[in-house]
Amino acid sequence: MPDISFDRFYRYDELSGLLKAYAREYPDLVSLESIGKSYEGRDIWVVTLTNKKTGPAEDKPALWLDGNIHSVEVTASSACLYHIEKMVSGFGIDRKVTHCLDTRTFYVCPRVNPDGAEWALGEMKRNVRSSVRPYPHADEQVDGIRIMDVDGDGRVLFMRQSDKNGPWKAHPEEPRLLVRREPDDFEGDFYRLFREGEVAGYDGATVTHTPPREGLDLNRNFPAYWAPEAKQMGAGPAPFSEPETRALGDFISTHKNIVTAVAGHTFSGILLRSCSNKPDAEIPVDDLRAYTRVGELGSVLTGYPAVSIYHDFRYHPKQNIAGGFDWVYEHLGIYFWTIEYWAPHKAAGVDMTSQKYSDWLFDHKAEDDLAVFRFFDRECPGTAYVDWYEFNHPQLGPLEIGGWDILNSFHNPPLHLLEKEIAPFPEWFVYQALMSAKLELVEASATRLGDKTYLIRLVVENGGYLSTAGSEMARENGVSREVVAEIELPDNATLLRGKTWQEIGHLPGRVTMMASPVFMGTGFDAMDRRSSRASIEWLIEAAPGTTINVTARQQRSGKVQATVSCA
Numbered sequence: 234m235p236d237i238s239f240d241r242f243y244r245y246d247e248l249s250g251l252l253k254a255y256a257r258e259y260p261d262l263v264s265l266e267s268i269g270k271s272y273e274g275r276d277i278w279v280v281t282l283t284n285k286k287t288g289p290a291e292d293k294p295a296l297w298l299d300g301n302i303h304s305v306e307v308t309a310s311s312a313c314l315y316h317i318e319k320m321v322s323g324f325g326i327d328r329k330v331t332h333c334l335d336t337r338t339f340y341v342c343p344r345v346n347p348d349g350a351e352w353a354l355g356e357m358k359r360n361v362r363s364s365v366r367p368y369p370h371a372d373e374q375v376d377g378i379r380i381m382d383v384d385g386d387g388r389v390l391f392m393r394q395s396d397k398n399g400p401w402k403a404h405p406e407e408p409r410l411l412v413r414r415e416p417d418d419f420e421g422d423f424y425r426l427f428r429e430g431e432v433a434g435y436d437g438a439t440v441t442h443t444p445p446r447e448g449l450d451l452n453r454n455f456p457a458y459w460a461p462e463a464k465q466m467g468a469g470p471a472p473f474s475e476p477e478t479r480a481l482g483d484f485i486s487t488h489k490n491i492v493t494a495v496a497g498h499t500f501s502g503i504l505l506r507s508c509s510n511k512p513d514a515e516i517p518v519d520d521l522r523a524y525t526r527v528g529e530l531g532s533v534l535t536g537y538p539a540v541s542i543y544h545d546f547r548y549h550p551k552q553n554i555a556g557g558f559d560w561v562y563e564h565l566g567i568y569f570w571t572i573e574y575w576a577p578h579k580a581a582g583v584d585m586t587s588q589k590y591s592d593w594l595f596d597h598k599a600e601d602d603l604a605v606f607r608f609f610d611r612e613c614p615g616t617a618y619v620d621w622y623e624f625n626h627p628q629l630g631p632l633e634i635g636g637w638d639i640l641n642s643f644h645n646p647p648l649h650l651l652e653k654e655i656a657p658f659p660e661w662f663v664y665q666a667l668m669s670a671k672l673e674l675v676e677a678s679a680t681r682l683g684d685k686t687y688l689i690r691l692v693v694e695n696g697g698y699l700s701t702a703g704s705e706m707a708r709e710n711g712v713s714r715e716v717v718a719e720i721e722l723p724d725n726a727t728l729l730r731g732k733t734w735q736e737i738g739h740l741p742g743r744v745t746m747m748a749s750p751v752f753m754g755t756g757f758d759a760m761d762r763r764s765s766r767a768s769i770e771w772l773i774e775a776a777p778g779t780t781i782n783v784t785a786r787q788q789r790s791g792k793v794q795a796t797v798s799c800a
């Protein structure tokens with residue numbers, strides 16, 4: 234067994250070693266490939282999980298799972314590793330896991346952005362949003378704080394300096410905690426507060442948190458609704474301009490068996506789905522049903538609410554996110570989810586039922602901060618929130634360093650809580666994988682009609698939940714081809730009627746079913762209007778004893794094959 238534990242994060246070399254160990258030790262279930270190199274030349278790994286003995290990965294409907302496109306969100310990498318571990322260890326033991334790997338495929342990319350994660354976890358810690366490539370201008374001197382571990386203690390904290398006009402003050406009940414200064418606060422100690430770091434171009438007076446020199450956000454570099462830098466910060470010079478996003482784009486668009494894609498982020502403790510740029514009313518009805526079902530189960534399993542990005546998770550009330558990963562749904566009709574793992578405020582008991590998660594990030598009561606502070610003080614005293622200590626800053630002079638170690642409190646759970654947080658997810662991923670359409674063989678036969686004339690018949694069925702198109706969006710966009718039926722005749726056989734290759738349309742899934750049979754036959758229930766079965770017939774001339782191969786396949790629904798013999 235690979236030597237893995239979920240009370241720590243893995244740097245690039247160790248992560249690579251672990252993935253290679255899984256491929257080596259589970260050769261029938263795991264394949265590993267590099268789908269491209271990052272800006273700094275690291276491999277972007279993808280693990281393929283499926284039971285190879287029941288057919289190749291590409292012949293089975295697939296779920297894409299990734300994490301850590303944002304540098305510091307390393308919990309999402311751990312969640313991917315956890316899923317791999319649960320699948321290989323559950324295979325042959327857990328019936329659902331076994332059935333899933335027998336009939337479906339997972340593509341898992343644990344670390345989309347290995348460079349940024351390495352900066353976050355390395356010896357000399359630096360925090361950037363995403364890619365480490367200088368952007369928008371490599372030659373630009375950007376003045377202001379460069380967020381980094383300036384005193385070399387292995388943490389990137391905050392710096393505070395007393396200032397009578399400072400915008401921060403000590404919390405009245407908990408002086409270690411800083412809270413906003415209110416308009417009528419005019420007496421007491423106030424502070425200026427900065428992220429820990431060096432000040433580039435310091436003029437002896439002004440300090441700003443300017444956008445970092447590494448200003449890319451890879452999750453704004455995808456093509457749907459992409460907008461240039463002035464309209465969308467971090468967008469990059471053009472969609473897919475970066476090696477990391479291009480690798481994902483190439484892989485996902487050429488693996489046409491992918492039905493659903495789940496991207497892992499932190500934090501908020503929420504499940505986000507399409508669309509990011511339009512209301513639910515504009516999502517095809519069957520797709521919305523599928524999203525709703527998946528979201529409901531996700532909430533039950535994980536305790537995270539499932540919401541539309543457009544309706545419930547906008548960072549700015551008047552602005553939509555451009556160039557996000559939901560391009561997979563908008564362009565390819567691949568169901569899209571983002572998981573924001575971990576919610577320190579929820580863990581601390583803050584009631585989130587009446588407020589939007591995205592709003593809380595920008596504005597909340599000082600009591601909420603106190604609750605979060607006390608939670609961490611109980612769980613990991615002195616490490617998530619570091620008591621202020623004196624430091625002589627090379628540019629700013631005497632000040633204090635301390636406050637949140639946000640990498641290990643907000644962006645990621647404290648390590649002893651990590652496994653508990655990610656543990657519910659494999660079950661949800663298995664459920665999502667099992668939602669896909671699945672072609673099943675009902676009948677394959679050869680009936681003798683005359684001396685050397687045979688009727689070849691193939692009946693196939695969609696045994697899965699979704700339509701064989703995957704989604705309505707995929708069908709509307711023309712990216713999910715119809716079910717194809719083929720007959721393969723040996724040289725001594727002749728086709729009298731029928732086509733060797735033909736498209737037979739899509740087969741509906743159970744997604745359209747109503748909850749009760751009461752309305753069956755009334756026309757309300759779309760399920761009973763169209764059959765989930767299709768029958769294809771060929772008339773051939775062949776000598777008795779000839780064997781014929783027939784196949785039905787669909788990109789997102791798998792493949793069935795049969796050999797019939799002309800008796």
Ligand SMILES: [Zn+2]
Nearest residue numbers: 303306498499
């Ligand atoms: Zn993120």
